[in-house]
Amino acid sequence: MAVFIVETTYDPELNDKRLAARPAHLKNLEAMRERGQLVNGGPLSDGSGAVLIYQVDDRKTLDRLLEADPYPKDAVKVSSVRQWKPNFAF
Template structure:
């Protein structure tokens, strides 16, 4: 699995892009590729947990969602995660 951490600003482009982003995440969740995602309580960023086999597969998903390069959204960390409980 992979954890992607985002940081947010109040850029209006982020708010405009969010509905399409959430729709895509919902579809990926139905496919089992996104386990969970959501913003921090203070809306300063978000965490997404992807269940894909490797970094290349993750990079493909990130590239397919323009939200990750939208002004006001910054990918601050990508880490491989090996949970022992799911």
């Protein structure tokens, strides 16, 4: 298994569009948590984006999960994906 830290940024001009898709986004996140693919995640305190931690087989799997997210791609952009080697098991 590989662990990835994903950072996203929100376009403040498209906040209404993002918030309209938020219920579907949260439902999708919960399904990934139930499957053990999403370790944790949440918005940054300044409202500029979010950080999510995934535990998946490989980068291809992560890319499929990110592509399937219900958030509009113009309102929420993936700004960084980094593989992480945590010192402690989840």
